[in-house]
Amino acid sequence: MIKETPAFNVKDCALVAIATGKKAHNLRELKDIIQNIDQGSIYYHFWGMLLKPRFMDSEYNNEFALWVKSSLHDSILAERLSVVDPTDFGLLDELRNELVDTIQERLDEDEWINFVRPQNKFHFKKSHIVVFDTNIALKDPSKFSEVIKEMSTSSIFYHFIDARRRTKDNVDDFRQWLMGLDGKYNPICDKISSLDPYFVSLNTLKEQLVNIFDDFFKGGKINE
């Protein structure tokens, strides 16, 4: 019996932010709140920030690092927090522990606590995410480029970024699907794995994905 290729169902998502009411005015408060905050808030400040107003050239890849730099002016801790890669942690609680340890280490190094003006406090937020179907399904990887061109940035977010939290190996949905076909799409997977979602806008990410598929299927660099 011939095994049928499973379809790639294109989904989209929408996010609405929620105030948790928790606010930090200094580093110790930030650590204490992270220790107990809803997991959804950790998700939001690491992943969700990529789907909300931000400028494409963001210097730091999560909002904790960004606040530590811009409000507490602690470059050392901002750099340490910025390299925390959420995909290294299978569970959000493990990521939470890493954050708490990193901040505690800094508190141990420096006994001075910087406070911020009330208007600069860190607001812990979380979100509701609604995932919905676009009614587009594809079976032929060569059509990916055309489909991606028509995807919204939130759909890119869902399949490329959010997927890393959902899939078994913390990879994006594109690679997950291609790896399930056969080995001939490995060059595409290799290229996709080199894309860094933190330092480019979702629109740029979309263009990069289109280029990778075009290069492969239209005889570009990958195929050479």
Added chain:
Amino acid sequence: MNKLDLYRDIVGNPIIDSLYQLAAPLKGINVVHVNSTKVGGGVAEILHKLIPLKEELGINTKWEVVTGEQEFYNCTKNFHNGLQGNVVSMNKKLLDIYEKTNEENADKLRNSLKDADVVFIHDPQPAMLLKYIPERKGKWIWRCHIDVSKPYRPLWNYIKNKVADYDASVFSLADYAQKLPHTQYLILPSIDPLSEKNIDLDIKEVKQTCISYGIDLSRPIMSQISRFDRFKDPIGVIKAYKIVKKFTPDLQLVLAGGGATDDPEGEAVLNEVREAAYGDSDIKILLLPADAHRTINAIQRGSDIILQKSVKEGFGLTVTEGMWKGKPMIGGDTGGIRLQVINHHTGYLVNTPEGAALRIRYLFNHKKRMLEIGKNAKEFVRENFLITRHLREYLTLMLAAIHYQDKDRIEL
């Protein structure tokens, strides 16, 4: 053509297509918005825009208005000021009028509200309707448009008791959220790119408008469009202009805003502004009527740099409007301006007239950079602050409220 489809050229097909997909499970539901006026004010303006779009998506949407005697409006005006932090009188007689007026309106609107799937109650004026319609079946959401970051506490405690039983509330900024026993959503305001204030204008119209106000488009222009209000710091803008003028002698400054004749404080500020500008014909102070949207649009498009040097600001929609015209924005480092003005990318955040002057001088000396920042500013608004994003978040909120309020993630 549907209204929604008119936005395709501006935001692209994927955004509009996703609105239809997101709204599909909401088709046929009944939604009611309640506020206190259909004319004037930011709330009415946004409802006039959003409601027809929701209708096009198949959501049956009604708009009801509460009415009352003058004393009711005096009371709610008092609420407005108190929620923004002013110490106000909590006169029992006025509070009784507030409660009684809500009770009367509840009787009038009962049929419309009791069976609705989602009811949005805007601001404090109709907030007590919830109490008087105990047979309600849908989700009731309190939408607070006011800056309640530092409310007058006795008043907040009174209002809190009235809104605590809602299923959820919505605030514009995280700073405004208060301790309430339900989910508090955060939805940023937006602008409509097809409105008179923001629609693309022919260069001829821009020229004609500017000429009619004595503005010379062949010379450098900076402008601030704002009420004459101390929080908007128009005097600080004039100070900044005077510093820059030494280096850019042909610079013009336009300060344009609505009339302030009914506001004694506004009139005082306007007089101070006139005094500060006295003797300089390159400073144009324009008192414009409330409906001068196209004029404002043209002045912003004719400017090289736009300022909003506020010392206190809510979200700052004038910032969004200025950025949408593709101009670099010099904004006060406060409130929602910080969410829009990203240093070196969409403009500059400043704290003093001197800081503003420094950034303006930099931009006039780096024309290429000025154009790049302006372009970035427009794209930033396109991606984040247009009405289509606002609509999307309302749809998401309704889906979350109706179906799965206790879950973070909803798979439709």
